[in-house]
Amino acid sequence: MSLFRTELRRLSKRRFTRYMTLLGLLVLAAVVVGVFFTNQKIGADQLAQAERQADQQYQEQVRWSEQERAACEQAKTAGTATDGRYPPDCSVITPPPREEIKADWFLPSTFDFKETFDETLIPFAAILALVGFVIGASFVGAEWSTGGMMNLLLWRPKRLTVLLTKLAALLTGILAVTLPAAVLWFAGFWAVANFRGSTEKMTSGVWQSFMLTGVRGVVLVLVLTTIGFALASLGRHTAMALGGVVAVMVVGQFGLGILLSMASVRFAEAWLLPTYALAWMTKTVTLQDWNACNATYYGECKPATMDITWQQSSVLLSVGVVVILGAALWAMRRRDIS
Amino acid sequence: MPAVLEIEGLRKTYKSRRRGTRNALDGFDMRVDAGQVHGFLGPNGSGKTTTLRTLLGLIRPDGGRMALLGHEVPDALPTVAGQVGAIVESPQFFPHFTARDTLSLLAGAGEVPAVRVDEVLELVGLRDRSGERVKTYSLGMKQRLAVASALLKNPKLLILDEPANGLDPGGIREMRTLMRTLAESGMTVVLSSHILGEIQLICDSVTIISLGRRVAFGPVDEVLAQHSSGAVRIRLEAVSDLPVATEALTQAGIRVTGHPDHLMLAGVDKPASVTRLLAEKNLYVSELAPIAVDLESVFLELTATAPVPGQHRQVDESMKVGGTGQPGPAGGGWGA
Numbered sequence A: 001m002s003l004f005r006t007e008l009r010r011l012s013k014r015r016f017t018r019y020m021t022l023l024g025l026l027v028l029a030a031v032v033v034g035v036f037f038t039n040q041k042i043g044a045d046q047l048a049q050a051e052r053q054a055d056q057q058y059q060e061q062v063r064w065s066e067q068e069r070a071a072c073e074q075a076k077t078a079g080t081a082t083d084g085r086y087p088p089d090c091s092v093i094t095p096p097p098r099e100e101i102k103a104d105w106f107l108p109s110t111f112d113f114k115e116t117f118d119e120t121l122i123p124f125a126a127i128l129a130l131v132g133f134v135i136g137a138s139f140v141g142a143e144w145s146t147g148g149m150m151n152l153l154l155w156r157p158k159r160l161t162v163l164l165t166k167l168a169a170l171l172t173g174i175l176a177v178t179l180p181a182a183v184l185w186f187a188g189f190w191a192v193a194n195f196r197g198s199t200e201k202m203t204s205g206v207w208q209s210f211m212l213t214g215v216r217g218v219v220l221v222l223v224l225t226t227i228g229f230a231l232a233s234l235g236r237h238t239a240m241a242l243g244g245v246v247a248v249m250v251v252g253q254f255g256l257g258i259l260l261s262m263a264s265v266r267f268a269e270a271w272l273l274p275t276y277a278l279a280w281m282t283k284t285v286t287l288q289d290w291n292a293c294n295a296t297y298y299g300e301c302k303p304a305t306m307d308i309t310w311q312q313s314s315v316l317l318s319v320g321v322v323v324i325l326g327a328a329l330w331a332m333r334r335r336d337i338s
Numbered sequence B: 001m002p003a004v005l006e007i008e009g010l011r012k013t014y015k016s017r018r019r020g021t022r023n024a025l026d027g028f029d030m031r032v033d034a035g036q037v038h039g040f041l042g043p044n045g046s047g048k049t050t051t052l053r054t055l056l057g058l059i060r061p062d063g064g065r066m067a068l069l070g071h072e073v074p075d076a077l078p079t080v081a082g083q084v085g086a087i088v089e090s091p092q093f094f095p096h097f098t099a100r101d102t103l104s105l106l107a108g109a110g111e112v113p114a115v116r117v118d119e120v121l122e123l124v125g126l127r128d129r130s131g132e133r134v135k136t137y138s139l140g141m142k143q144r145l146a147v148a149s150a151l152l153k154n155p156k157l158l159i160l161d162e163p164a165n166g167l168d169p170g171g172i173r174e175m176r177t178l179m180r181t182l183a184e185s186g187m188t189v190v191l192s193s194h195i196l197g198e199i200q201l202i203c204d205s206v207t208i209i210s211l212g213r214r215v216a217f218g219p220v221d222e223v224l225a226q227h228s229s230g231a232v233r234i235r236l237e238a239v240s241d242l243p244v245a246t247e248a249l250t251q252a253g254i255r256v257t258g259h260p261d262h263l264m265l266a267g268v269d270k271p272a273s274v275t276r277l278l279a280e281k282n283l284y285v286s287e288l289a290p291i292a293v294d295l296e297s298v299f300l301e302l303t304a305t306a307p308v309p310g311q312h313r314q315v316d317e318s319m320k321v322g323g324t325g326q327p328g329p330a331g332g333g334w335g336a
Helices: A002-013 A015-037 A044-078 A113-146 A148-155 A159-196 A204-235 A238-262 A273-282 A310-334 B048-055 B077-083 B099-109 B115-123 B139-151 B169-184 B196-202 B220-226 B239-251 B271-280 B295-303
Strands: A284-295 A301-309 B003-016 B020-033 B037-041 B063-068 B071-073 B084-087 B157-161 B188-192 B205-210 B213-219 B232-236 B255-258 B263-266 B285-290
Touching: A002 A015, A002 A159, A002 B099, A015 A113, A015 A159, A113 A148, A113 A159, A113 A204, A113 A238, A113 A273, A148 A159, A148 B099, A159 A204, A159 A310, A204 A238, A204 A273, A204 A310, A238 A273, A273 A284, A273 A301, A273 A310, A301 A310, B003 B048, B003 B188, B020 B037, B020 B048, B020 B063, B020 B188, B020 B205, B037 B048, B037 B169, B037 B196, B048 B063, B048 B157, B048 B188, B071 B077, B077 B084, B084 B139, B099 B115, B099 B139, B115 B139, B139 B157, B139 B169, B169 B188, B169 B196, B196 B295, B205 B220, B205 B295, B213 B220, B213 B295, B220 B295, B232 B239, B232 B271, B239 B255, B239 B263, B239 B271, B271 B285
Parallel strands: B020 B213, B037 B188, B037 B205, B084 B157, B157 B188
Antiparallel strands: A284 A301, B003 B020, B003 B063, B063 B071, B205 B213, B232 B263, B232 B285, B255 B263
């Protein structure tokens, strides 16, 4: 227990941990503030204004169609209406019906908590996962590269215990930041919805769904933190984790994406990791193959689809953690420390 | 006297496809008795640091037996680690922490009372600079911090690899005094160093390693005595008598090397026999000085690392003795 407490202290004392956490939280705060200022509450004034704008739009359409019809008849009389610009019968140039121009189109952006909050949990998890990954990698990577790990092992010569205790302290630290941040995120957007949108139609089912998405977000943060930690421990340097991620993203993802697209592989996104991260957060990602045409009864062409589910993502994340952390533990146990 | 540190037939081999196989430790033996200050000497690349790392569980040995404070290691390392303080090679610390934070975190990990941090900072002379970040420290200050970290546990066995590295002359003297004080308090100290004059001054006993094997061990006086050549320098009242003296001494079976103003004699058991022999020939000695051997010359002789004019010795070019487990020139077998 003393080692765990010491590692928690070490984690919180590191300037890199403090700065990265602060940076991550500032970015999250900026998102909330940005959403606050780009949304408005919809009231009678806004609805009346939107109605007026819709009317205005309708009047413009009427004017335009009359001008066009007149120009069409004029061209027909002059015999110059042969360039296909006008239809054979000028009377078909009519304005759209008034009811087709919806007042909703002219409403300012508003934050509907029920409809939109779920989506905000994706950047929340992504930003904190990035912070967790970098802090995790640096926490153990710097220990290896500065000789701190060797010093610690002279005091506590149980290698696996030391590494796993460090990981436990790291995950506890990240969780201690993520959970309050998640509560503030919920509270922040609830406030945004209250002042700049709507909190209507919230049922216990919707809350449950948000909570589950939030929990999946927290799990994603912890998984990526663990992977960053394990990669840096495996390479005994922070750069191993950061370099590994850059290599995977640039070569393994962008490169692979381009290659698959050139080869016209069906559902190319199914080979890319971000798809699974997205599926983990949104429960399902439906991929579409526009090269395949499934004709409907009405003759409409619909693309072939493939669903990536959060269960499939959970398998991938579990395998990733087991393989990478397992390799780090094996290397910790077997490799000499010099 | 009980042994605090025992190593028998320790082997460590590094295999590389490009560079082949290299035996860093080739059946190395060592023994350190309780309460001693023990010098651990060897040329660069001879296996000193590998030995210490292996002993402390950082490197996995390929063979041999090791024991610390009567416990077989590495299996019993978790049991004895709290009683063994060590610095291995150059001091390494997280550069952005202060000395106090560094020691405090180690104390926390090792369940050492926090008050001990102040005691060791005082002991190594870092009390007033303990609030500064380690990256601002000089090499000597980092070295002091490393010694402080090793002393933090108040260990029974203290292992220091090059503790005087980077220290100023005052610091070296302080370190010497500290080692002696610690030994007097009952602590056993193993000291690896290349400053042989210091080792000779501080240490009760030494082990010399070369190419992964022990080439000499025992109390410092005994090691020096075993490698004393019995050399004597003599001067006569009249320099013109030197040729006659050379002839007389050579006839008596003494190896003589002539110099313009003196003679160097080798293989002299009793210097008094030289004066008597020369006096019988009416040759009178004005100076007779036994040439004392020091640890540096013994080290250079045993490890064959003395510089040769015009040659550039490579790090692995040093003395290798006997076969596996065979004794070195100054003794052999397990223990002293």
